[in-house]
Amino acid sequence: MNLAPEVKSGLTLALIAGICTALVAATWQLTAGRIAANQQAWLEQSLAPALSGLFYDTGVTESVMTIPAPHDLPGNQDAIVYRVYAGDEPVAALFVVSARNGYAGPIRLLIGIDTEGTVSGVLVLDHRETPGLGDRIESGKSDWLLQFNGHSLTNPEPAGWAIKRDGGEFDQLTGASVTPRAIIKAIKTTLQYFDAHAGEIFATAADEPTEVEQ
Amino acid sequence: MKQNAFIDRLKTGLWYENPGLVQLLGLCPLLAVTSTLVNGLGLGIATLCVLVASNALVSASRRWLIQEIRIPVYVLIIASLVTCTELIFKAWFPALDRSLGIFIPLIVTNCAIVARAEIYASRNPVVASMLDGFAMGSGFALLLMAIGACREIIGQGTLFSGLEMLTGGDPVRGIVLVDGGWLLAVLPPGAFFSLALAIAGKNALDARRRRRKKNTMQRSGRSPG
Numbered sequence: 158m159n160l161a162p163e164v165k166s167g168l169t170l171a172l173i174a175g176i177c178t179a180l181v182a183a184t185w186q187l188t189a190g191r192i193a194a195n196q197q198a199w200l201e202q203s204l205a206p207a208l209s210g211l212f213y214d215t216g217v218t219e220s221v222m223t224i225p226a227p228h229d230l231p232g233n234q235d236a237i238v239y240r241v242y243a244g245d246e247p248v249a250a251l252f253v254v255s256a257r258n259g260y261a262g263p264i265r266l267l268i269g270i271d272t273e274g275t276v277s278g279v280l281v282l283d284h285r286e287t288p289g290l291g292d293r294i295e296s297g298k299s300d301w302l303l304q305f306n307g308h309s310l311t312n313p314e315p316a317g318w319a320i321k322r323d324g325g326e327f328d329q330l331t332g333a334s335v336t337p338r339a340i341i342k343a344i345k346t347t348l349q350y351f352d353a354h355a356g357e358i359f360a361t362a363a364d365e366p367t368e369v370e371q
Numbered sequence: 372m373k374q375n376a377f378i379d380r381l382k383t384g385l386w387y388e389n390p391g392l393v394q395l396l397g398l399c400p401l402l403a404v405t406s407t408l409v410n411g412l413g414l415g416i417a418t419l420c421v422l423v424a425s426n427a428l429v430s431a432s433r434r435w436l437i438q439e440i441r442i443p444v445y446v447l448i449i450a451s452l453v454t455c456t457e458l459i460f461k462a463w464f465p466a467l468d469r470s471l472g473i474f475i476p477l478i479v480t481n482c483a484i485v486a487r488a489e490i491y492a493s494r495n496p497v498v499a500s501m502l503d504g505f506a507m508g509s510g511f512a513l514l515l516m517a518i519g520a521c522r523e524i525i526g527q528g529t530l531f532s533g534l535e536m537l538t539g540g541d542p543v544r545g546i547v548l549v550d551g552g553w554l555l556a557v558l559p560p561g562a563f564f565s566l567a568l569a570i571a572g573k574n575a576l577d578a579r580r581r582r583r584k585k586n587t588m589q590r591s592g593r594s595p596g
Contacts, residue, residue, distance in 0.1 A: 166440045173432060173444050177451035184455040188462035195465040289554045 204239065204251060206296065207269030207278035209306060213241045213248045222358070229350050230254045231343040232263065238358060241269075247359040249277055250351060256343035260335040261285040264294070266343055270351045275309040279344060291336035301337075304328055310348050318345040377502060384506025390483035391514040391566075392573050397481040400474045401515060402562040406526070409533045411519025413467045414474055415512025417456050419505070422484050424452050426492040426504035433493050445488045453479040466536035483511060518565045524548060526556030 160168070200218050208217075220240040230236045232255035239251040249271040255263040265283040270276060279302050286292050293299040304327060319325025320337050329337050351358070390396045397418070405411045428448045429436075436444060457475045460468040468475060478484070487507055492500040523529060523545075532545030555561050 162437070166437050169435050169437065170440050170443060170447075174447055177447045181451045181454050181458075184458050188458040191462035192458065192465075195462065199465060199469075288558060 203280070203282075204267065204269075207251055207267050207280050208241060208249060209269075209278045211241070211248050211271060211277055213243050217241050217251070229346070229353075231256050231266075231346045233257070240359060247272055250355070250358055252347050252351075253282065254343060254347055256339040258335070258339045258342070259284060259286060260291050260333065260339075261287065264336070264339060264343075266340065268344055268347045270348060272355070273309070274348065274352055274355075275307060276305045276344065276348070279305050279340070281340075286333070286336050291330070291333040293330050293333070294336055294340060299330075301328065301330055302340075305344055310345075310352060315345070318342075380499075380502050381506045381509075384503070384508075384510040385513065386510070386573075388507075389510040389514060389573075390486075390507055391511055392570055394483065394486070396483040396486060397511060398566070400477060400481065401511075401518070402559070402566065404471055404474050405515055405519040405522055405562060405565070406557045407523045407532055408516055408519040408530060409467075409536055410470055411515035411517075412512070413460075413464070413537065414471055414478075415508075415515040417460065417471075417475060418478055418481060418484070418515075419508030419512050421449070421452050421456055421478055422487060422508035422511075423501050423504040425449050425484055426487055426500040427497055428452070429488040429492040430495060430497045430500035436493060441489075441493065445485050449484055449488070450479050464537060466533075470533065470536055483507060514569065518562070518569060521565050522556045522561050524552070526552045526554060526558075526561060528552040 197218065201215065204217050217239050220242065222238045222240065224230065224236045224238060226233055226235050228236055230252065234255060237253040239253075240247065241249040241251065249269055252268045252270070253265065254268065255265045257263050262285045264281060264286070267278075267280040267282055268276070269278040280296060281294050281302065284292070284294065286294065293301055296302055313326045316324070317326040318341055320327050320329040320334060320341065322329055322334060323338070325341070327337070327341055384390075388394060391398070391401050400414055400418075404414045425445075425448055429445060432444065432448075453476060456478065457468075460471075460475055487504060491503045495503070520530060523532065528549030528551055529545040529547050532543065534543045534545060535541060556565070
């Protein structure tokens with residue numbers, strides 16, 4: 158068979174592209190199930206510490222709801238809310254928000270608030286704070302984030318939602334004051350939002366991106 | 372393949388033409404992920420697998436490779452192999468995948484891989500090419516692990532922290548040698564210092580060996596006269 162060189166090149170390339178695509182497709186077939194299960198498990202597992210001391214049903218990730226920006230929550234991206242139930246009773250809401258005024262870029266936070274308006278746990282999902290100073294907000298590096306558990310808008314009073322150096326009630330981190338300030342402000346704002354909108358959050362159906370009235 | 376040639380290939384990859392220390396290829400992942408030994412090991416193994424597989428495929432298809440399309444073919448092969456590696460990591464080592472993040476897909480841009488395809492695999496038989504990939508990949512992986520281990524010991528005072536990312540199970544703090552450490556080592560500058568020291572160390576060793584060789588040659592040259 159006598160083919161023009163460019164046709165031959167094209168056919169060779171197409172053949173190799175086909176083989177490579179088949180290779181990737183086969184690997185995907187083999188791994189897709191495991192990957193989905195891993196991601197689900199990771200999400201459920203990472204939500205658990207924000208629900209300390211509460212009894213709730215599994216499948217928290219199925220009741221997800223998006224609050225599109227602009228909203229009164231911290232951050233200017235869409236906020237994600239997981240609603241946690243025990244049977245039909247609402248137990249808590251988990252807010253994924255970003256504190257914008259961190260030392261190095263936004264800090265993504267997961268804030269759990271139970272139906273009484275009390276903080277059930279705060280987790281840092283993502284941040285770029287300085288290693289060794291601001292990064293002690295990570296739960297693996299210090300217990301700093303645990304001090305918010307059990308607090309609400311009335312305990313302490315709004316003026317007390319600050320680090321001790323600013324006349325508030327919460328511990329600071331040595332060498333880092335911008336980071337704690339940003340996080341405390343974000344928690345306070347989220348508590349205020351929950352206080353005003355709790356009814357709407359639990360009233361809307363799951364799984365559809367719903368706009369909560371501002 | 373003869374055993375001598377095998378050992379020579381291995382020596383070339385691990386020392387004389389080490390991709391990181393001598394060819395200075397793939398420095399971006401090398402500098403970025405080596406904050407701990409386990410991270411270095413993870414990326415090292417991933418790069419090693421991609422390198423062996425890409426050398427094998429490039430070598431197997433070398434008969435049909437026309438000069439003009441060889442680069443697109445390398446790109447296709449390497450990109451699909453890296454995608455497969457990423458999927459496998461996500462499925463079986465999810466924690467390690469989260470820790471290495473973007474650097475798994477970025478293996479595709481590691482020049483060490485395309486360099487081996489062009490320099491070696493496109494001109495040599497399959498087994499020899501796989502061996503070359505293994506030697507070069509091991510050289511790169513060992514360098515990643517060595518730098519990772521140094522930075523982890525100096526920066527955190529631990530070794531093997533985060534081993535659960537490979538084995539599964541509960542978080543491991545690793546072997547704690549000292550509590551706390553010199554923070555600079557885990558920060559980006561620490562990566563540059565470690566690599567510089569590693570290269571300097573290799574050059575010093577090589578220079579000493581050359582000097583010795585020269586001395587013995589001079590001595591043996593003089594003795595008869």
